[in-house]
Amino acid sequence: MRHIPLERDILQALNAVRIIDTHEHLDTEEEFCSSHVDLGRLFVHYANSDLVSAGCPPQDIERLLTDTTLGPRAKWRLIAPYWDYIRDTGYGRCLEIAIRDLYDIDGLCEQNAERLSECMAAARYPGYYREVFDRAGIGVALWNRLERYGPIPRMWTPTYDRSLFVQDILTPFLELRDPQWSEGWGRPILCLDDYLGAIEERFAAHAGQASAIKFGVAYSRPLRFEDRARAEIEPLFNRLLNAGWERNGAMPTMQELRAIQDYLVHFCLQQCARYDLVAKFHTGLQEGNGNTITNSRAALLANLFARYPTVRFDIYHISYPYHDELAALAKNFANVAIDFCWMWIISPAAGRRALSDYLDAVPVNKIHGFGGDFIFIEGTYGHAVMAKENIARVLADKVADGEMTCDRAIQVGTWLLRDNAINWFGLRDKVPAEVLGA
Numbered sequence: 504m505r506h507i508p509l510e511r512d513i514l515q516a517l518n519a520v521r522i523i524d525t526h527e528h529l530d531t532e533e534e535f536c537s538s539h540v541d542l543g544r545l546f547v548h549y550a551n552s553d554l555v556s557a558g559c560p561p562q563d564i565e566r567l568l569t570d571t572t573l574g575p576r577a578k579w580r581l582i583a584p585y586w587d588y589i590r591d592t593g594y595g596r597c598l599e600i601a602i603r604d605l606y607d608i609d610g611l612c613e614q615n616a617e618r619l620s621e622c623m624a625a626a627r628y629p630g631y632y633r634e635v636f637d638r639a640g641i642g643v644a645l646w647n648r649l650e651r652y653g654p655i656p657r658m659w660t661p662t663y664d665r666s667l668f669v670q671d672i673l674t675p676f677l678e679l680r681d682p683q684w685s686e687g688w689g690r691p692i693l694c695l696d697d698y699l700g701a702i703e704e705r706f707a708a709h710a711g712q713a714s715a716i717k718f719g720v721a722y723s724r725p726l727r728f729e730d731r732a733r734a735e736i737e738p739l740f741n742r743l744l745n746a747g748w749e750r751n752g753a754m755p756t757m758q759e760l761r762a763i764q765d766y767l768v769h770f771c772l773q774q775c776a777r778y779d780l781v782a783k784f785h786t787g788l789q790e791g792n793g794n795t796i797t798n799s800r801a802a803l804l805a806n807l808f809a810r811y812p813t814v815r816f817d818i819y820h821i822s823y824p825y826h827d828e829l830a831a832l833a834k835n836f837a838n839v840a841i842d843f844c845w846m847w848i849i850s851p852a853a854g855r856r857a858l859s860d861y862l863d864a865v866p867v868n869k870i871h872g873f874g875g876d877f878i879f880i881e882g883t884y885g886h887a888v889m890a891k892e893n894i895a896r897v898l899a900d901k902v903a904d905g906e907m908t909c910d911r912a913i914q915v916g917t918w919l920l921r922d923n924a925i926n927w928f929g930l931r932d933k934v935p936a937e938v939l940g941a
């Protein structure tokens with residue numbers, strides 16, 4: 504049963520919280536302002552995957568995103584037959600909330616296609632990110648800069664807007680099949696020590712400012728990282744390096760690649776211990792279609808949690824649909840936190856059930872309540888609204904059940920949206936006080 508007045512009171516209090524958004528992929532504002540935009544932009548990720556899942560041909564999505572000869576109405580007609588099937592999923596609802604609040608447009612449909620595209624284009628100006636963050640209640644976002652507009656220096660973007668973002672250190676160096684894997688380091692990579700040294704230099708230069716290091720390898724392999732001996736990896740790495748694997752087709756086997764990745768992930772976690780840097784792992788659902796879900800269950804990481812007790816881990820996307828396992832992991836390990844980033848649009852109902860269970864089982868300081876996880880700003884806004892509404896709904900249930908007072912519920916909600924992230928990521932030392940807020 505819903506407890507509407509209680510939900511409203513709690514939501515009102517949460518709307519005043521200056522949120523720490525634990526995960527965004529937004530373009531820089533410069534890129535955002537200079538790129539052509541129409542409604543297709545809303546389908547660059549997430550909702551497009553639901554459309555494909557509903558039966559929409561992937562080539563129609565491709566035209567929606569890239570065909571500049573099509574006007575907004577023609578683009579809309581490509582996806583219209585499938586939109587009706589996905590408009591009630593978390594992805595669909597998020598988009599309709601965003602265009603309702605930001606552009607005063609009631610629902611995605613052919614009649615609104617042109618006006619929506621015009622509104623989106625008119626909103627491309629410097630300062631719009633800050634406006635939307637303020638409307639969403641977001642103080643600052645931990646930023647996983649995508650390399651779609653690359654090349655950017657390996658692992659780190661040297662300049663970015665610190666009034667909006669705290670940047671993650673990235674892990675492109677795990678993608679050893681990238682033909683350019685050894686370039687961009689500012690020095691030749693001639694042996695394993697060169698490679699480790701280059702990675703180490705980035706930690707030394709940037710870990711003090713970074714929010715975390717982000718590992719996204721669950722898209723391409725299982726999250727079990729064996730503890731490999733250097734004596735195993737060094738000859739393998741050097742042999743493959745000498746064969747010029749990126750040039751002459753002498754590609755390493757999957758097994759060899761994974762062994763090297765194992766070693767590099769452990770090496771990075773040792774750097775995290777040295778520089779007191781949080782390690783974020785993508786776990787659970789992968790974006791897109793046709794992924795291997797069993798690769799990404801958080802329980803596969805348990806050897807790392809035990810092996811590196813001084814490294815704090817942030818487990819993304821609550822490992823959905825393995826979120827029950829994550830409760831057990833976060834309950835067991837002092838160094839494991841749960842992160843709801845992306846989750847409130849993956850499934851609001853599963854998110855609510857999970858949060859209710861976590862509040863019963865896991866110390867509340869280890870739950871991060873919101874990360875937008877969007878490439879486009881409209882999605883960030885819609886997701887923030889959904890996160891607050893659903894957190895308020897879970898907390899209202901706890902109050903109605905007599906498990907906590909309303910004041911306590913508001914305190915817990917504030918921790919979920921703000922204080923926990925400040926503490927876990929050590930943001931007081933990394934974010935200007937005026938950006939972080941009181």
Ligand SMILES: [Zn+2]
Binds near residue numbers: 876
């Ligand atoms: Zn992400």
